[in-house]
Amino acid sequence: MPDTHEAVTHAFWLAGRKATGESTLEVTSPWDGRRVGVVSVPTDAQIEEAVAAADAVREEFAASPAHVRAAALDHVSRRLAERGEEIARLISDENGKPIKWARGEVGRAVSVFRFAAEEARRFNSGDAQRLDTDAGGTGRLALTRRFPRGTVLGIAPFNFPLNLSAHKVAPAIAVGTPIILKPAPATPLSALILGELLAETDLPAGSWSVLTVPNDRMPALVQDERLPVISFTGSEKVGYAIKESVPLKHCTLELGGNGAAVVLSDYAAEADLDWAATRIGTFSNYQGGQSCISVQRVIADASVYEELVPKIVAAVEAQATGDPTEDATDVGPLISEDAAKRVESWVDEAVRAGAKLLTGGKREGSSYAPTVLADVPADVTVSCEEIFGPVLTLHKVADEDEAFAAVNDSKYGLQAGVFTREVRTAFRAHRALEVGGVIIGDVPSYRADQMPYGGAKRSGVGREGVRYAMEDYTYERVMVLTGLDL
Numbered sequence: 395m396p397d398t399h400e401a402v403t404h405a406f407w408l409a410g411r412k413a414t415g416e417s418t419l420e421v422t423s424p425w426d427g428r429r430v431g432v433v434s435v436p437t438d439a440q441i442e443e444a445v446a447a448a449d450a451v452r453e454e455f456a457a458s459p460a461h462v463r464a465a466a467l468d469h470v471s472r473r474l475a476e477r478g479e480e481i482a483r484l485i486s487d488e489n490g491k492p493i494k495w496a497r498g499e500v501g502r503a504v505s506v507f508r509f510a511a512e513e514a515r516r517f518n519s520g521d522a523q524r525l526d527t528d529a530g531g532t533g534r535l536a537l538t539r540r541f542p543r544g545t546v547l548g549i550a551p552f553n554f555p556l557n558l559s560a561h562k563v564a565p566a567i568a569v570g571t572p573i574i575l576k577p578a579p580a581t582p583l584s585a586l587i588l589g590e591l592l593a594e595t596d597l598p599a600g601s602w603s604v605l606t607v608p609n610d611r612m613p614a615l616v617q618d619e620r621l622p623v624i625s626f627t628g629s630e631k632v633g634y635a636i637k638e639s640v641p642l643k644h645c646t647l648e649l650g651g652n653g654a655a656v657v658l659s660d661y662a663a664e665a666d667l668d669w670a671a672t673r674i675g676t677f678s679n680y681q682g683g684q685s686c687i688s689v690q691r692v693i694a695d696a697s698v699y700e701e702l703v704p705k706i707v708a709a710v711e712a713q714a715t716g717d718p719t720e721d722a723t724d725v726g727p728l729i730s731e732d733a734a735k736r737v738e739s740w741v742d743e744a745v746r747a748g749a750k751l752l753t754g755g756k757r758e759g760s761s762y763a764p765t766v767l768a769d770v771p772a773d774v775t776v777s778c779e780e781i782f783g784p785v786l787t788l789h790k791v792a793d794e795d796e797a798f799a800a801v802n803d804s805k806y807g808l809q810a811g812v813f814t815r816e817v818r819t820a821f822r823a824h825r826a827l828e829v830g831g832v833i834i835g836d837v838p839s840y841r842a843d844q845m846p847y848g849g850a851k852r853s854g855v856g857r858e859g860v861r862y863a864m865e866d867y868t869y870e871r872v873m874v875l876t877g878l879d880l
Contacts, residue, residue: 403432404582406606407589408440409447410599415440419579419608424490424727424760425718431488433582433606441607441615447600448545448572449620455601456542456570463567464514466595470564471507473591474500481587483719485556488581490727490760492718495680502843503560509844509860510564517568517864526880535875540868542571543644544622547615549636551628552729553684555581559588561843562625563602565863571623572601576615580729582606616640623867630780630806630852637855646856646866648848650780651808652690653838654801656823657702658794659695661813667702670813674786675709677839679725679764683737683784686853687809687839690781692788693800699790703768707752710764710786725784727760734762737783741765744774754784780806794819802828807850809838830857 405412414434421430436444474481482496491499521538525531548562559575566573577585589604607615616624616636625646626633633647657670678689694702718726728734738757744767745751754765768788770777776787791797801810809831812823820834830849833840841847848857856866 403434404586404606405434406436406586407593407602407604408436408444409603410593410597410601412593413440419582419606421488421580421583423487424729430484431583433586436605436607438611438614441605441611444574444603444605445545445615445618445620448574448603451572451598451600452542452545455572455598458570458598460514460517462596463570464511466592466597467507467511467514467564467567469595470588470591471504471511473594474504474507477587478504481556481584484587485581485584486718486726488583489552489555490718490729491681492723492726493721494723496718499554499557503557506557506560506843506860507564510568510864513565513861513864514568517861518868524880525874533876533878533880535878535880536872537875538870538872540569540865541871542569542868544571545620546571546573546623546625546867547618547621548573548575549612549624549626549628550575550577550585552578552581553681553686556584556588557843558627559585561627561858561860561863563588563592565858565860565867567597567602568860569864569867571867573603574615574621575602575604576607576612577604579606579608613639625856625858625863625866630854633854634852644866646848646858646863647854648686648856648858649808649852649854650782651686651806651838651849651853652780652804653687653809653811654691654693654804655689655811655813655837656797656801657692657694657698657813658797658816658819659697660816660819662698666813666815667698667705671702671705671709673811673837674706675713675764676724677837678786679710679713679784680839682726682728682762684728684733684782685839686780687841689786689811689837689839691800692786693791693797694788695794695797696790696792699788703752703788706786706788707766710766711753713764713784715761715763725764728762728783729760731760733783734760737762737781737785740774740776740779740781740783741767741785744770744776747771747774749774749776749787752788778805794822798823798826802826805852808853809833809841809849811836811838811840829853 485496525534627648752766754763
């Protein structure tokens with residue numbers, strides 16, 4: 395296909411202004427390989443300038459009025475909505491995400507900045523505590539408020555290049571702490587759009603930068619002592635390597651998962667199974683399966699398994715695959731051909747070990763067909779790791795106890811979905827499942843951007859979800875007033 399972006403070189407954002415470096419990186423479409431854009435890469439000196447500017451503005455930004463920060467966040471939310479279709483097309487081009495899902499991602503980012511504006515106005519009102527409950531505290535009152543931990547290094551992934559950048563940037567602005575955003579090298583363009591919109595606000599110049607830094611230069615930023623907070627979304631391997639390399643820093647890690655959808659015996663009506671199968675078929679394949687909370691495992695009670703399986707296979711086969719720019723497309727390519735080859739190798743390994751391939755199992759370039767596997771051995775890679783592709787495994791269990799044990803039999807614990815209509819079972823699942831979120835009556839892929847989001851076990855530490863990230867970026871500081879008549 396023709397190159398439609400021949401003359402465009404995108405600047406990065408250095409302390410609130412456009413800048414270019416001495417080298418570039420090329421952004422290509424995972425679907426057809428065409429060049430989507432060329433991005434300038436900052437020099438070491440420019441990275442230093444951005445970090446120094448953020449460090450210099452820390453106190454000023456922390457003391458800025460809430461209405462100033464809220465107005466900036468409201469502005470970005472409005473502008474994202476106004477440019478929604480343009481940005482969605484850009485996400486689809488650089489990421490390969492079907493346009494229908496790209497539009498949804500823009501809509502979510504609009505909400506993230508709106509939520510952050512709302513939280514900025516009410517956050518940190520303070521908590522007063524009488525200390526005269528003990529004789530030694532007579533006349534004393536404790537006032538507790540939250541203050542920024544320091545400049546945030548936000549490291550965003552390729553799979554939601556706009557919305558997961560928003561989840562780093564918006565909470566930082568809301569609490570008044572500077573942020574340096576490092577987008578994924580494969581998908582930097584939508585993050586640079588955020589820079590354009592932030593540059594339209596009255597925020598202090600040094601309070602934000604968007605630096606298109608290659609991954610091999612990330613360790614220097616991670617180690618910089620002027621960046622005491624790291625918010626990372628990505629792979630388990632990289633996330634824990636970061637945490638281990640900077641043990642004294644505050645790290646929020648949003649890592650991998652192998653989301654389980656549990657279908658229990660009480661969820662046996664025809665309409666119930668149709669709903670479960672439709673949701674599973676959709677959300678094992680949305681974003682090409684490249685979501686930490688996509689459905690990777692279905693764990694179904696034996697009483698519903700035989701009826702449920704053909705419904706799931708039909709729902710998976712109904713997913714329209716192809717050109718991500720087409721409105722009808724449900725499943726586009728993976729981020730690269732190498733990613734698709736990895737998925738192919740894991741599925742082939744499972745089939746060689748005895749798994750039954752019910753549908754899919756074929757690769758074409760960077761695309762992999764939506765795939766369903768049954769009778770998958772427990773020791774193959776697809777059973778143990780996050781596949782991050784459009785592949786689903788089916789498991790039959792005897793009862794609720796075995797189902798919940800199967801969910802927990804994983805090193806990951808991000809989210810789980812439980813299809814049940816029993817309130818007592820829902821509360822038991824909430825108590826028993828070793829995950830960060832339990833979704834009742836739906837797949838584990840549900841996320842509202844204002845709710846706490848994060849994992850247990852090897853799925854990470856800390857929480858996102860605007861207010862929860864704001865708390866993560868700050869710490870409590872108490873002031874005790876003395877000699878008061880309470």
